[in-house]
Amino acid sequence: MSSELSFSRVKDFPLLMWILLFGSFITRGSFFMVWPFLAVILYDKFALSATEVGLILSTAAVVAVFVSFIGSTLSDKLGRQTVMYATGVLYIVSFSLLAEADTVTMFAIVITLCSIATALWRPLASALIGDIIDDSKTRELAMQSMYFIVNVGCAVGPIAGVWLGLTGQQSSFYITTVAFAFLLGLLVWGFSHHKRSHHKKTQHEKSLQSTENQSTSSTELENNEPVKESIGMKQTLAILAKDRLLQCLILANVICLFIYGQMDSSLIQYLTRENVPQLLELVSSLIFTNAMVIITCQFLLLRIMAKVELVHRIQIGLVLLMCSQVFMALNVPSFFWGWIGAVVVLSLAEAILFPTMNVHIDRIAPDNLRGAYFGASAFYDFGFAFAPLGGGIILDLFGGFWLFVTCSVMCVVVMGLYYVLEKLPRPDFASPQAELR
Numbered sequence: 312m313s314s315e316l317s318f319s320r321v322k323d324f325p326l327l328m329w330i331l332l333f334g335s336f337i338t339r340g341s342f343f344m345v346w347p348f349l350a351v352i353l354y355d356k357f358a359l360s361a362t363e364v365g366l367i368l369s370t371a372a373v374v375a376v377f378v379s380f381i382g383s384t385l386s387d388k389l390g391r392q393t394v395m396y397a398t399g400v401l402y403i404v405s406f407s408l409l410a411e412a413d414t415v416t417m418f419a420i421v422i423t424l425c426s427i428a429t430a431l432w433r434p435l436a437s438a439l440i441g442d443i444i445d446d447s448k449t450r451e452l453a454m455q456s457m458y459f460i461v462n463v464g465c466a467v468g469p470i471a472g473v474w475l476g477l478t479g480q481q482s483s484f485y486i487t488t489v490a491f492a493f494l495l496g497l498l499v500w501g502f503s504h505h506k507r508s509h510h511k512k513t514q515h516e517k518s519l520q521s522t523e524n525q526s527t528s529s530t531e532l533e534n535n536e537p538v539k540e541s542i543g544m545k546q547t548l549a550i551l552a553k554d555r556l557l558q559c560l561i562l563a564n565v566i567c568l569f570i571y572g573q574m575d576s577s578l579i580q581y582l583t584r585e586n587v588p589q590l591l592e593l594v595s596s597l598i599f600t601n602a603m604v605i606i607t608c609q610f611l612l613l614r615i616m617a618k619v620e621l622v623h624r625i626q627i628g629l630v631l632l633m634c635s636q637v638f639m640a641l642n643v644p645s646f647f648w649g650w651i652g653a654v655v656v657l658s659l660a661e662a663i664l665f666p667t668m669n670v671h672i673d674r675i676a677p678d679n680l681r682g683a684y685f686g687a688s689a690f691y692d693f694g695f696a697f698a699p700l701g702g703g704i705i706l707d708l709f710g711g712f713w714l715f716v717t718c719s720v721m722c723v724v725v726m727g728l729y730y731v732l733e734k735l736p737r738p739d740f741a742s743p744q745a746e747l748r
Contacts, residue, residue, distance in 0.1 A: 339464030365703030372696030466602030572698025604658035628663035
C-alpha cells in the first residue's frame with residue numbers, strides 16, 4: 312500500500328459501507344462472547360478428547376469452505392444482495408439452534424451450519440466492498456477499516472461477556488442471533504438507499520457520457536444481477552485452475568491460518584487440560600489482548616509500512632508469527648503473563664498479515680471474477696478447518712511444546728512460498744479461454 316492512502320478517504324465511504332462496518336462490530340462482538348469457548352463447552356458437557364473436539368470443528372469448517380466458494384462464485388451471477396440475504400437468514404437460524412443443542416450429534420450438525428454461514432459472509436462482504444467502492448485506494452482503506460472494526464468487536468465481546476456473566480454460556484448465542492437479525496434489517500435499508508442514490512447518479516452520467524464508459528459495479532447491485540460479461544462456473548473454475556499465483560497464495564495462507572488457528576482451538580484445549588488457574592479469565596484476557604493490540608497497532612503499522620512492498624510486508628508478519636510460536640513453546644503453562652506476551656507478538660503478526668490477505672486478493676482479481684476470487688480465498692479457511700483436528704492430534708500424541716515447534720517450522724515454509732509467488736504464471740484474463748501468458 313502506497314503513501315497515497317489517506318484516512319481522509321473515509322468520507323468517500325458509501326452508506327452501505329458504514330452499515331457493513333457497524334454490523335461487523337455488533338455481530339463479531341456478540342459472536343466472541345461465546346464461540347471461542349466452544350471447545351471448553353464440549354469438553355465440560357461431554358468430556359470429549361482434544362482429537363474428538365478437533366474432528367467436530369474441522370469437519371464443520373471443511374464443509375463450510377466448499378459451500379463458501381460455491382456461494383461466493385454464484386454471487387457473481389445471482390447478485391451479492393440475494394446471496395447475502397440468504398446467508399443472513401442461515402446465520403439467524405443456525406445460531407438460534409446452537410443455543411439449544413444438547414447432544415454431540417446436534418452440536419456437530421449445528422456447528423457445521425454456523426460455520427457455513429460465517430464462512431459465506433466474510434468473502435461476500437469483501438466482494439461487496441469491491442462492488443460499491445470504485446477507487447482502489449479507498450477500497451484498500453475500507454478493507455483495513457473492516458478488519459479493524461471486527462477486532463474492536465472481538466475486544467469488546469469477551470470483556471462484555473465477563474461483565475454480564477455470559478462468558479462461556481451456551482445461551483449467549485441468542486445475542487449473536489439478535490445482532491445479525493438487526494444487521495440484516497439495516498442491509499435491506501442500505502441496499503434500497505444505494506439503489507436510489509445510484510439511479511440518480513446514473514441518470515446524470517447518461518447525460519454526459521455514453522453508457523459503455525460507465526462503471527457497472529453499482530449497477531449490479533441495482534438490478535441484483537451483474538451487467539458484466541457472464542462467465543459460467545466451468546470457465547471460472549478453468550481460470551482459477553490455471554492461475555498458479557493464486558494457487559500458491561492459497562497454499563501459503565492455508566498453512567498460515569493453520570498456525571494462527573491453534574489459538575482458537577488447540578491452545579485453549581491445551582490450557583484446559585493443563586488445569587491452568589482461572590481458565591476463563593485467561594482465555595478472555597488472551598482474546599482481549601489479541602484484539603486490543605490490533606486496534607491500537609493496525610493503522611500505526613500500516614503507516615510505518617506504507618512504502619513497503621506487499622509481499623515484503625507479509626514476510627515481516629511471518630517472522631513475528633514464527634517468534635510467537637517459539638514463545639508459546641517455551642512458556643510454562645501456569646505463567647499467565649507469558650501467554651499474554653506471546654499473544655502480543657502473535658497479534659502484531661496478525662495486524663500485518665490478515666488485512667493484507669484481502670488487499671492481495673483484491674489486487675489480483677479481475678473485476679468480473681471478484682466474487683470467484685474472494686470465494687477462492689475462502690480456501691484459506693482450510694487452515695482454520697484443519698487446525699482443531701491437526702492441533703488436537705499433535706496435542707494428544709506429543710503435547711503442547713511440539714505443537715508450537717511444528718507451527719514455527721511451518722512459518723518458514725510459508726516464507727518460502729511467498730518468495731516464489733510473484734514468479735509464477737497467470738492466465739490471460741482478456742482471452743475467453745484464459746490461456747496462460
